[in-house]
Amino acid sequence: MDIPVQIAVRLKPPNLEDSSQCIFSNPVTQIVITESGQTFHVNRALPVDCTQANLFNSFMIPQINCFLDGCDTSVVVFGQAKTGKTYTLFGPGFECIHSECDQGIVPRFLSEIFHKLNQMPEREFILHITWMQVVNNNIFDVLGAGLVRCCNVEEAFQYLQLGWRQRCQGNNHTVFTVSVEQKWVSTNGVLNHRMSTASFCDLAAYPEPGLFALENIIKELLAGNPPKQINYDQCILTAMLRDSFGGRAFTWVIGCISAEPEDYQDTLKTLNLCLCCRGIKNFVTVNLFADNNTPVYTEKSMLPHADNNFNLQFATTQWIKLVSNAEGLFNKILQSKSLSEADINQVSEWLFLKAECDECLNGDTGVDNKDANIKQGLPRIAEDTEPSEPSESDVDSDSEEDTHSDTVFQDKLEKFMEYFREKNDQLFADRCEEYLNHVDSDDITISELSGSQSLPVMTSQSNSGRRRTIQPGESLSGAELELLRKVAAKAISPESQKILIESHKKDVDPEPKLIERELLKMIDTPKTDEICKKYKMTKEKYTQKQILARKLSKEIGSSQSQLKELINLCIAKERLISDLSKSMSHTQNKHYSDKIESSLIDQDTMREIKRHETNLKTYKKQIEQIKRQIKKDEKRKNTLDVELVKDKLKLDELSDTSVDVKDRKTHSLKHFTHRITQLDSILKEKTNDLETLEMSKEKELLLRKEIKNLRKTRECLHEQRCSLGHKRKIYKSLSDSEVSIKSFDFHTL
Numbered sequence: 001m002d003i004p005v006q007i008a009v010r011l012k013p014p015n016l017e018d019s020s021q022c023i024f025s026n027p028v029t030q031i032v033i034t035e036s037g038q039t040f041h042v043n044r045a046l047p048v049d050c051t052q053a054n055l056f057n058s059f060m061i062p063q064i065n066c067f068l069d070g071c072d073t074s075v076v077v078f079g080q081a082k083t084g085k086t087y088t089l090f091g092p093g094f095e096c097i098h099s100e101c102d103q104g105i106v107p108r109f110l111s112e113i114f115h116k117l118n119q120m121p122e123r124e125f126i127l128h129i130t131w132m133q134v135v136n137n138n139i140f141d142v143l144g145a146g147l148v149r150c151c152n153v154e155e156a157f158q159y160l161q162l163g164w165r166q167r168c169q170g171n172n173h174t175v176f177t178v179s180v181e182q183k184w185v186s187t188n189g190v191l192n193h194r195m196s197t198a199s200f201c202d203l204a205a206y207p208e209p210g211l212f213a214l215e216n217i218i219k220e221l222l223a224g225n226p227p228k229q230i231n232y233d234q235c236i237l238t239a240m241l242r243d244s245f246g247g248r249a250f251t252w253v254i255g256c257i258s259a260e261p262e263d264y265q266d267t268l269k270t271l272n273l274c275l276c277c278r279g280i281k282n283f284v285t286v287n288l289f290a291d292n293n294t295p296v297y298t299e300k301s302m303l304p305h306a307d308n309n310f311n312l313q314f315a316t317t318q319w320i321k322l323v324s325n326a327e328g329l330f331n332k333i334l335q336s337k338s339l340s341e342a343d344i345n346q347v348s349e350w351l352f353l354k355a356e357c358d359e360c361l362n363g364d365t366g367v368d369n370k371d372a373n374i375k376q377g378l379p380r381i382a383e384d385t386e387p388s389e390p391s392e393s394d395v396d397s398d399s400e401e402d403t404h405s406d407t408v409f410q411d412k413l414e415k416f417m418e419y420f421r422e423k424n425d426q427l428f429a430d431r432c433e434e435y436l437n438h439v440d441s442d443d444i445t446i447s448e449l450s451g452s453q454s455l456p457v458m459t460s461q462s463n464s465g466r467r468r469t470i471q472p473g474e475s476l477s478g479a480e481l482e483l484l485r486k487v488a489a490k491a492i493s494p495e496s497q498k499i500l501i502e503s504h505k506k507d508v509d510p511e512p513k514l515i516e517r518e519l520l521k522m523i524d525t526p527k528t529d530e531i532c533k534k535y536k537m538t539k540e541k542y543t544q545k546q547i548l549a550r551k552l553s554k555e556i557g558s559s560q561s562q563l564k565e566l567i568n569l570c571i572a573k574e575r576l577i578s579d580l581s582k583s584m585s586h587t588q589n590k591h592y593s594d595k596i597e598s599s600l601i602d603q604d605t606m607r608e609i610k611r612h613e614t615n616l617k618t619y620k621k622q623i624e625q626i627k628r629q630i631k632k633d634e635k636r637k638n639t640l641d642v643e644l645v646k647d648k649l650k651l652d653e654l655s656d657t658s659v660d661v662k663d664r665k666t667h668s669l670k671h672f673t674h675r676i677t678q679l680d681s682i683l684k685e686k687t688n689d690l691e692t693l694e695m696s697k698e699k700e701l702l703l704r705k706e707i708k709n710l711r712k713t714r715e716c717l718h719e720q721r722c723s724l725g726h727k728r729k730i731y732k733s734l735s736d737s738e739v740s741i742k743s744f745d746f747h748t749l
C-alpha cells in the first residue's frame with residue numbers, strides 16, 4: 001500500500017520565557033506559520049507546550065498497530081543543533097532523576113509494545129534491539145553486542161541506560177531499531193508468522209556530509225525517480241535509511257525547530273526539507289514468513305460448524321412446535337367467537353398463511369424423502385410373495401377387492417409378470433452359464449473349506465434333484481445346485497455352516513444375525529481402512545516435515561543475513577581501529593611540549609581502541625556461533641529433504657495400493673448383485689413348486705422352511721450389498737479428495 005511520508009513539526013520552548021517568537025504552530029489547522037506570513041502545511045503542527053506524552057499519543061499509536069501487524073515503521077527526527085531532537089526520541093536521560101513523563105518516543109514505544117504483546121498471550125514473539133551511531137561515515141555499535149534480545153520491558157530499559165552512557169556525544173547520527181518476530185494461530189485456525197522492524201533515527205545537524213547525501217536522495221525521490229534507480233549505498237546513513245525514504249516503512253519525519261529569531265534561517269531550511277519529505281510515497285507491506293497463512297486446525301475446526309447446524313435444526317423444531325401451538329390456540333379462539341370481526345380476519349389470515357406454508361413444506365418433504373431414498377443406497381428388489389396359509393383377514397380383503405377395475409388391473413399385472421418371468425428365466429440361464437465358466441479359482445467350495453464336513457443340502461452328491469436338507473426331492477438341476485453351493489460357500493464361513501447344520505438338525509432357524517456378521521467379515525475387509533489410515537498418517541507426517549523444512553530454510557536465511565551484518569560490522573570496526581592507530585602514530589613526530597598533550601590523547605585513543613577490540617572479539621565470537629548454527633541447520637535440512645523424498649514415494653505407493661483395493665471392492669459389489677439375482681431365481685422356482693406341486697404336508701413344511709432360510713440369506717446379501725455400495729461412495733469421495741491433495745502437493749512441491 002502506498003503511504004506518503006508523514007510530517008510533524010515540534011517547536012522547542014524558548015530558553016527565556018519573555019523571548020520573542022518568530023515561528024508559530026497551529027495544532028488545529030496543522031499549519032506552521034512564520035513571522036513573515038509564510039505557511040507550511042504539515043500532518044501534525046505540535047505547539048510549543050506539547051508534552052512528551054501528547055506528542056507520542058498524537059501519532060505513534062497507529063504506528064504501533066501497524067508494527068504489530070508486521071509492517072516496518074520508521075521515525076526520523078531532524079533539525080538544527082539543540083532543537084530537542086534527542087529529547088524527542090529518547091528524553092532528557094535515563095537516570096533516576098528523570099521523570100517518567102519526560103520519556104521520549106523510544107522508551108514509550110518499547111513499553112507499549114511489551115504491554116500490547118503481553119495482552120496477546122496467543123502470540124509467541126522474539127524482540128531484538130540494536131543501537132548504532134554513524135560517526136564520520138563509520139558505524140559504532142553503542143551496546144557493543146549487535147542484536148540484543150530483550151524478553152521484557154525492564155531488560156530493554158537496562159540496555160537503554162547502558163547505551164545512553166556509552167553513546168558518542170557530538171554531531172552524529174543515531175539509529176535505534178526494534179525488531180519483532182511474531183507467531184500466532186488466529187481463531188480461524190490460520191498460522192500467522194510475521195517480522196517487523198521499527199527504526200528511530202536521530203539525525204545530525206548540518207553540515208554533516210551524510211545529511212547532504214540524504215537530502216539529495218529525498219530530492220531525487222521527489223523528482224519522481226524510482227527507488228530502484230537511486231544509489232542508497234553512497235554512504236552509511238543513506239543505506240540505513242533505505243526503507244524510511246522510498247522504501248517499505250511507514251515513516252514519520254519530525255522536524256525539530258527553534259522559535260528564536262536568531263535561528264530563523266536554519267528553521268526555514270528544516271521546514272523546507274520537511275515539505276520535500278511530504279511528497280515521498282513509501283510502499284508499506286506486511287512482512288510474512290513462508291509458512292504464514294497456513295491452516296493449522298484439522299477436522300476439529302469443523303466442529304463449531306456442526307454445532308451451528310445442530311442449533312439451527314433444534315431452533316427449527318422448536319419453531320415448528322410454537323407455530324402449531326399457536327395454530328391450535330387460534331382455532332380455539334375462533335370457535336369461541338369472542339373476537340371482533342377485524343381480529344377474526346387477522347387470525348383467519350394467519351391460519352391461511354400457515355396452511356400455505358404447510359403445503360410448501362410438505363411438497364419439499366416429498367422431494368427430501370426421494371433424496372433420502374437415493375442416499376440410502378440401492379432400491380430394494382421386489383420379491384414374489386410366498387403364498388402363505390390363508391387367513392381370515394385375507395378372505396375379507398379378497399371379497400372387498402372384487403371390483404371390475406381390480407380385475408382389469410390384475411389381468412394386466414399377470415401378463416407383465418409372465419413376460420418378466422420369461423425374461424428372467426432367460427437371463428438366469430445366461431448368467432448361470434457365465435458364472436460357472438468364470439468362477440474364480442479362489443472360489444472355495446464348502447467341502448474344500450471344511451473337509452468332509454459339508455452342508456448335506458449343498459453337496460454335489462445330493463444332485464438327485466432337490467436340496468435335501470431343506471426339502472428332499474426333485475426340482476433343482478445339478479448346475480443350479482452347484483451354483484447355490486458356491487454362493488453359500490462364498491457367503492458363509494465354516495463356523496456358520498456348522499451352526500446352520502446344527503440348527504437344521506434341531507429344526508430351528510439359523511440366527512440371521514450370524515450370517516450377517518459372517519458376510520460383514522467377508523466384505524468389510526479392513527484393508528482399505530488400514531491403507532487410508534496409513535496414507536493419512538504418512539501424509540500428516542509429510543506435511544509436518546514440509547513445514548519444518550520451510551522453517552529451517554527461513555532460519556538459515558535469517559542467520560545468513562545476520563552473519564552478513566556482523567561481518568560488515570567487523571570490517572567497519574577494523575577500519576575504525578586502524579584509523580585510530582594511525583592517528584596515534586602521527587603524535588610521535590611532534591615537539592616535546594605537544595608530546596605531553598599528545599600522550600594524554602593517545603591514552604584516550606588507546607582506551608577507545610581497546611573498547612573497539614573487545615567489541616570486535618564479541619562480534620567474531622557471534623560470527624562463529626552463527627556459522628555453527630547454519631551448518632547444523634543445513635545438515636538437518638538435508639536429512640529432512642531426503643526423508644521428504646522417501647515419504648513422497650511411500651505416499652505414491654500407498655495411493656496406488658488403495659486404488660487396487662477399490663477395484664477389488666467394485667468387483668465384489670458385482671458379485672453380490674450377481675448372487676442375489678441367482679438366489680432370487682431359485683426362490684422363485686421354489687415358490688412356484690410350492691404353488692403347483694402336490695406334496696405331503698411334511699414336505700410342504702420343509703419346503704417352506706427352505707424358502708424362509710433362502711430368503712434370510714438373500715436379505716443379508718442384499719443389505720451387505722447396500723452397505724458395500726455406501727462404503728464405496730465414501731471411499732470414492734475420500735480417494736477423490738486425496739487425488740486433489742496429491743495434485744496440490746505436486747504443484748506446491
Ligand SMILES: Nc1ncnc2c1ncn2[C@@H]1O[C@H](COP(=O)(O)OP(=O)(O)OP(=O)(O)O)[C@@H](O)[C@H]1O
Nearest residue numbers: 011012013080081082083084085086087088092205
Ligand atoms: N520540548 C522540550 N522541552 C523541554 N526541554 C527540551 C525540549 N527540547 C529540548 N529540550 C532540552 O534542550 C536541550 C537540547 O536538547 P537536545 O539535546 O535534545 O537537542 P538536540 O537537537 O538533540 O541537540 P544535538 O543536535 O546537539 O544533539 C536538552 O537539555 C533538552 O532537555
